[in-house]
Amino acid sequence: MNSRDVIKIIEEVLETEPGLITERTFAKDVENWDSMSHLGILIKLDKKFNGKVAQISEIAEADSIKKILDSLKKYKLISS
Amino acid sequence: MITTSFKDFCKNDLGNFILLSKKEYSNQETTSSKHICWKHCSSPFGKSTYVNIKYKNKIIGRTLLQPKKFRIGLKNYKVALVTDLLIDPKYRFPPTNFIKLTKACENTGSFDFIYHTSNNITEKFYKKLFKFPQPINMSGYGFPIKISNFINKKIGIKFKPLDLMLFIPLKINYLLLKAISIKTEVNIVKKVPSNREIKNLISQGVANQCPFFFKNQDILRWRLEKAPLWQATVYSINKGKKNYGYFSARIVNIGTIKFYTIIDFIYSDKLTKLELFKIKLMQFKMAKKSGSDALFTMLNGKSELGAHAIGYPFLKIPDFMLPHNTPIFVRPIPKSIPSNVISGTHITLADLDYF
Numbered sequence: 001m002n003s004r005d006v007i008k009i010i011e012e013v014l015e016t017e018p019g020l021i022t023e024r025t026f027a028k029d030v031e032n033w034d035s036m037s038h039l040g041i042l043i044k045l046d047k048k049f050n051g052k053v054a055q056i057s058e059i060a061e062a063d064s065i066k067k068i069l070d071s072l073k074k075y076k077l078i079s080s
Numbered sequence: 081m082i083t084t085s086f087k088d089f090c091k092n093d094l095g096n097f098i099l100l101s102k103k104e105y106s107n108q109e110t111t112s113s114k115h116i117c118w119k120h121c122s123s124p125f126g127k128s129t130y131v132n133i134k135y136k137n138k139i140i141g142r143t144l145l146q147p148k149k150f151r152i153g154l155k156n157y158k159v160a161l162v163t164d165l166l167i168d169p170k171y172r173f174p175p176t177n178f179i180k181l182t183k184a185c186e187n188t189g190s191f192d193f194i195y196h197t198s199n200n201i202t203e204k205f206y207k208k209l210f211k212f213p214q215p216i217n218m219s220g221y222g223f224p225i226k227i228s229n230f231i232n233k234k235i236g237i238k239f240k241p242l243d244l245m246l247f248i249p250l251k252i253n254y255l256l257l258k259a260i261s262i263k264t265e266v267n268i269v270k271k272v273p274s275n276r277e278i279k280n281l282i283s284q285g286v287a288n289q290c291p292f293f294f295k296n297q298d299i300l301r302w303r304l305e306k307a308p309l310w311q312a313t314v315y316s317i318n319k320g321k322k323n324y325g326y327f328s329a330r331i332v333n334i335g336t337i338k339f340y341t342i343i344d345f346i347y348s349d350k351l352t353k354l355e356l357f358k359i360k361l362m363q364f365k366m367a368k369k370s371g372s373d374a375l376f377t378m379l380n381g382k383s384e385l386g387a388h389a390i391g392y393p394f395l396k397i398p399d400f401m402l403p404h405n406t407p408i409f410v411r412p413i414p415k416s417i418p419s420n421v422i423s424g425t426h427i428t429l430a431d432l433d434y435f
Contacts, residue, residue, distance in 0.1 A: 035172040
């Protein structure tokens, strides 16, 4: 699993067109990215990473793709 | 910095409670001070615990833990129902405040466990993200009285002759009721049972059958008769002068449809199947007399006590026909209680926040 795979999961949850979300995207830039869809992202990532994501508060607090990816890297869930 | 605090809810908290509620709702139950005081300050079990999160001294999220007594056999547990959870719309993203508040409910140190329901949005978060145990699932049971109103709701055309489809079953119900009445003495009286009667019901039957939410006369009066918005009537079930249980009913309007709803009950295990059948037929008759469109109840089908209340005319309503699922989350399940025991809990609508 790498950054691109994570972005793909987020795109699916947010129902955006492929390629619209990049590592530089902020939540405020995406219309569908609200608290409910953010919880949806957490559920999807948590399932993908076998229940490890729900414990990481930084991901719940993240307001950008970069912060989500940095947290996943920090906890060694994706490669740097 | 965001802080979490716990306190007993009191009348001074009403202002903040209503202020936050008005940011989301306009309905009476979340903005009527009389209703909120009844629900959170006047319960015989004590005041609700006000869990709130603050930012710069302003409440930006809250939930209330309404205390209850839960009993398994002769052992009592102090438990709470999670109610009225709300986050200020300005502080919903990222969802850390929702997560913080949801998790904080477990940390008051005052309860053996807490339990709560969900709506169609929060259900998946509770199940898949928080992974809360869900030992109980409420199911709906009922029987239509006027089909035309249901069809009208679906397609917008009211065709009264459709109601004649139920003419024969209704007639059969009345004939059955008359026939059974010759054979059984069981009767229904509009009266809250006395403490002695409820104690007998519990000690001689309920306590041996399944876990349940403790009730006495004060609790029934508070929850059912004195509710400012949602008053219900309590009926005692008697044979001669002896009490054999009670049930409580109220008419619930959902959109244009009137449901005669059984919101609470305890039936003695000494009632025969025929007597239980008579009670259900009498409830059906009461529903018809009230002008309702259907007879309805919700309960845990896995509970031994719940099983007394189902069967014709309380037929299982498929889950897809209900507005949403009603799983009951219990957290944390105390290690001393096997989760399969909790699954058999007798739980009624009166034990929940609805109705």
